[in-house]
Amino acid sequence: KEKPNSAQIHFNLGIIYTKVNNLKEAEVHFRKAKECNPNYLQAELALALLNEINKDLPEAIKHYQQALKIDPLNLNVYHRLAQTYYLDQRIDDAIHQYEFILKLNPYDIDAYLELSYIYLNEEQVDQCIKILEQAKAHRSNWRITQQGRPLTVQEIKQLRNAKEAQVYLILGLAYTQNKQNQKALEACQEAIQLQPENGAAYFYLGAIYEQTGRRQKAYETLKRSVELDDENPDALNYLGYIYAEDGINLDEAQELINKAIDLDPDNG
Structure with a gap:
C-alpha cells in the first residue's frame, strides 16, 4: 500500500500467490511488476512459467522471446524457449534454437543432449549420432553447472560422468535404430562404466542381448536393471x-x- 508502483513488491506478491496456487492473482501482480519495470526479467519469466502451467504454450513462447530481448545472452532462457518450442510441436524451431545455443556456447552439453533426443524422436538417426559425436569431441570443455549453488570438484566429476553416460546411452539407442547392434552394445557398456548404477543402461543393454540371441546375458542384465530400478x-x-x-x-x-x-x- 505504501509503494503501489513497486515492481519488487508486485513480483513478491506474485510469488506468494503462486505458492498458494492462486495463479490468476499471481498473474495480475506479475503483470503489474512489468508495468512498473518493463525490463523486469524475473517477472517476464514468471509469466512464461504461468502460461506453461496453464498449457498456453504460444503465450509462454512470447514471454520467453521478450525475456531474451531484455537479456540476449541468457543461456537458461534460450533452453526454456527451445524446450517450449518442442512441447508446442514446433520441431524445426526447437532444433534451430538448440543450434543457436551451440553457436553461443559450443560446450553446452545439455544443448547437445536435448538436440540429440529430438533427432532420435524424429527418427533422424544419423543427425542424432553426428551431434553426439560432436558432444564427445568437446568433452573436456563441457559446461557443467547446476542452479542454486557452486559445485564441488567431486560433484562436477559425478555430473560429468552422468552427462557422458547419457551421451553413450542415446548413442546406443540410435545405433539400435540403425541396426548397428555391436556399436549399440558397446555404447551401453560405456554408459554403465561411467555410471554403474544406471538402471536404464542395463535395460537397453539387456534388450540388445535378447534381440541378438544372447538369452542368458539378457536375463542377467535385465535382472540387474530391475534391481537398480x-x-x-x-x-x-x-x-x-x-x-x-x-x-x-x-x-x-x-x-x-x-x-x-x-x-x-x-x-x-
Whole structure:
C-alpha cells in the first residue's frame, strides 16, 4: 500500500500467490511488476512459467522471446524457449534454437543432449549420432553447472560422468535404430562404466542381448536393471515376458508383469 508502483513488491506478491496456487492473482501482480519495470526479467519469466502451467504454450513462447530481448545472452532462457518450442510441436524451431545455443556456447552439453533426443524422436538417426559425436569431441570443455549453488570438484566429476553416460546411452539407442547392434552394445557398456548404477543402461543393454540371441546375458542384465530400478515398467515387463516365453521363473514372471501393469496400465 505504501509503494503501489513497486515492481519488487508486485513480483513478491506474485510469488506468494503462486505458492498458494492462486495463479490468476499471481498473474495480475506479475503483470503489474512489468508495468512498473518493463525490463523486469524475473517477472517476464514468471509469466512464461504461468502460461506453461496453464498449457498456453504460444503465450509462454512470447514471454520467453521478450525475456531474451531484455537479456540476449541468457543461456537458461534460450533452453526454456527451445524446450517450449518442442512441447508446442514446433520441431524445426526447437532444433534451430538448440543450434543457436551451440553457436553461443559450443560446450553446452545439455544443448547437445536435448538436440540429440529430438533427432532420435524424429527418427533422424544419423543427425542424432553426428551431434553426439560432436558432444564427445568437446568433452573436456563441457559446461557443467547446476542452479542454486557452486559445485564441488567431486560433484562436477559425478555430473560429468552422468552427462557422458547419457551421451553413450542415446548413442546406443540410435545405433539400435540403425541396426548397428555391436556399436549399440558397446555404447551401453560405456554408459554403465561411467555410471554403474544406471538402471536404464542395463535395460537397453539387456534388450540388445535378447534381440541378438544372447538369452542368458539378457536375463542377467535385465535382472540387474530391475534391481537398480524396480519402478521401470518397461524393464519389468521385458524381463517378465522373456521368462514366460522361455518357460522359466514363471511365478517371478507373473509378479514382474503385474507390477509393470500396476505402474503403467498400458504396459503389458
